[in-house]
Amino acid sequence: MFVLIVGAGRVGSALAKSALAAGHEVSVLDADPLSHERLDAGQSMSWEEANGQFTVGTALETDALIQAGIERADVFIASTAGDNTNLVIAQIAQKRFGVEKSIVRVMDPARAEWYGAQGLQTISPTKHAIEMFERALEPEAA
Amino acid sequence: MYAIIAGAGKVGRNLARELIGKGHEVTLIESSRPRYLTIEEEYEHAVQYGDATELWVLERAGIQRADLVIAVTGDDEDNILVCQVAKEKYLCDRIIARVNNPRNHDTFRLLGIQPAVSATDLILRLIEHEVPRYGLVHLLALEEERLEIIELEVTPDAPTVGERVADIALPEGSLVISVLRGGSGFVPKADTVIEAGDEVLLVLDSGLEEAITEFFAPNGHHSAI
Numbered sequence: 001m002f003v004l005i006v007g008a009g010r011v012g013s014a015l016a017k018s019a020l021a022a023g024h025e026v027s028v029l030d031a032d033p034l035s036h037e038r039l040d041a042g043q044s045m046s047w048e049e050a051n052g053q054f055t056v057g058t059a060l061e062t063d064a065l066i067q068a069g070i071e072r073a074d075v076f077i078a079s080t081a082g083d084n085t086n087l088v089i090a091q092i093a094q095k096r097f098g099v100e101k102s103i104v105r106v107m108d109p110a111r112a113e114w115y116g117a118q119g120l121q122t123i124s125p126t127k128h129a130i131e132m133f134e135r136a137l138e139p140e141a142a
Numbered sequence: 143m144y145a146i147i148a149g150a151g152k153v154g155r156n157l158a159r160e161l162i163g164k165g166h167e168v169t170l171i172e173s174s175r176p177r178y179l180t181i182e183e184e185y186e187h188a189v190q191y192g193d194a195t196e197l198w199v200l201e202r203a204g205i206q207r208a209d210l211v212i213a214v215t216g217d218d219e220d221n222i223l224v225c226q227v228a229k230e231k232y233l234c235d236r237i238i239a240r241v242n243n244p245r246n247h248d249t250f251r252l253l254g255i256q257p258a259v260s261a262t263d264l265i266l267r268l269i270e271h272e273v274p275r276y277g278l279v280h281l282l283a284l285e286e287e288r289l290e291i292i293e294l295e296v297t298p299d300a301p302t303v304g305e306r307v308a309d310i311a312l313p314e315g316s317l318v319i320s321v322l323r324g325g326s327g328f329v330p331k332a333d334t335v336i337e338a339g340d341e342v343l344l345v346l347d348s349g350l351e352e353a354i355t356e357f358f359a360p361n362g363h364h365s366a367i
Contacts (some may be wrong), residue, residue: 060218060246084195084219088249095252110197111223114231 004029004099006059006074006089007080011105011125013038015077019054027053029068030080035121059089070097078104083111090120146171146208148194148224149215150181153240157212158185169203173215195223197231205232214240219250225365256286265366281343288348291319294358298338302357308332315347316354 001024005012008030016039020026028039028047033056037133039047047054057064070076076093078086083106090104103121106112112124143166150172158168170185171194172178178191178276192199194213205211217336221239227232241247241260250258254361267280279359282291296303302310307318321330322341328334336342343356 058211060243060249062248082219084217086222088219088222088253091253108196109229111195114197114227118230 001025001074001075002027002069002072003072003075004065004066004068004093005077005079005104006030006068006101007078007086008032008035008036008038008054009081012079013041014075015079016052017043019121025051025053026045027055027069027073029055029057029059029064031056031058059085060092062092064128065092065097070099073099074101075103077097078102083107087111087115087120092122143167143205143209145169145210145212146194146200146203146205146228148211148213149240150177150185150189151214151216153214154212155181155185157214157363158188162188171199185275195220195227197227200224200227200232205234208232208234210234210236212238212240216242218242218246221253222250222253222327226253229254239257243335244312276350278359283346283348289345290348290351291343291345292351292354293341293343294344294355296336296338296340297359297361300336300338300358300360302336303338305336306332307334307336310336312344312357313346313353316350317345319343319345 003024004027005020006029010131016026016028022131036047036054038136043050043070053069054121055064055068057067059065070093076090076099078090080086086104086106090102093099094102103123106115106122106124107126109124109127112122112127116122145161145166145168147158147168147170150170154170158170161168168188170189171192172189173193175191178189182189190203193202205228207210211225211234213224215221218241224238225237229237237255239255239258241250241251241258244260244262247258247260270280280290281292281293320327320343321334323337344354346354
């Protein structure tokens with residue numbers, strides 16, 4: 001599969017590395033050139049040597065998305081730091097470029113739920129954290 | 143009318159003041175605490191502190207009963223999101239969004255966020271009006287309807303000079319609706335003869351501008367801007 005990941009923060013870069021190791025073709029787009037370092041960190045060879053692709057650019061600019069290979073992407077992952085940016089670019093991937101699977105990180109559980117119902121695949125780390133805290137608070141089962 | 147305005151920058155604040163002055167009910171939503179505190183002195187209960195892209199903030203502002211939602215923050219993604227949930231989740235009839243970066247205009251259109259207003263585009267249109275390209279001025283563009291009203295000054299070498307309006311074979315989807323001559327305007331009849339120096343107003347389908355220019359100002363596009 002060809003996976004395009006926008007936003008190479010902690011989540012995006014870790015996901016990029018594991019997807020590449022799993023044998024997928026991976027392209028990463030980030031506005032910050034320094035984020036490339038996260039892709040190299042802890043690896044035996046550089047991201048490019050490992051056949052990863054990296055593009056510097058703003059995801060809202062169509063040219064940057066095209067340069068990063070969106071036209072042949074099977075999966076689009078929006079994992080920038082901004083919920084609203086993620087929601088907008090995931091819809092661009094879906095509606096303009098017809099990417100089959102568009103997965104979005106949305107911190108706000110309320111927006112994650114509503115956009116999830118509108119046909120986007122949303123993942124809300126906040127919601128998961130709340131659930132884990134709630135479980136941790138439960139009294140130990142006897 | 144009840145209007146919610148997301149973003150209390152210069153645009154949002156002035157819009158709010160105008161709408162309140164016309165007797166409308168307005169809630170401004172501002173996400174910067176210092177800015178909120180500053181403008182609260184003037185707007186009092188008409189301004190709320192919060193991130194307008196959060197659903198509960200919109201609900202607290204009463205989005206369920208809003209007649210109009212205007213998103214004029216400095217961030218295009220935020221403006222898209224506010225308008226999208228207003229329209230699709232809360233079924234608000236009328237939305238207006240500000241486009242900060244004109245290159246994002248297509249994205250607003252793609253996601254059904256219309257009308258979307260860009261200051262850059264408006265100023266460009268004014269420049270076009272002052273310094274017409276092809277000797278053609280856009281007077282009105284009805285984007286949804288894909289119609290435009292334009293104005294052209296007829297050049298002496300135009301093929302239509304001396305022709306009767308009825309004899310000019312204009313492209314399908316265009317019509318001369320008015321002629322301005324010698325300081326006054328009139329609606330042309332079939333036997334009105336076009337003269338050099340006339341300013342003609344036409345209504346046309348979008349995309350016919352160049353074809354129409356050939357009829358009235360064929361060399362207009364050679365004139366330097």
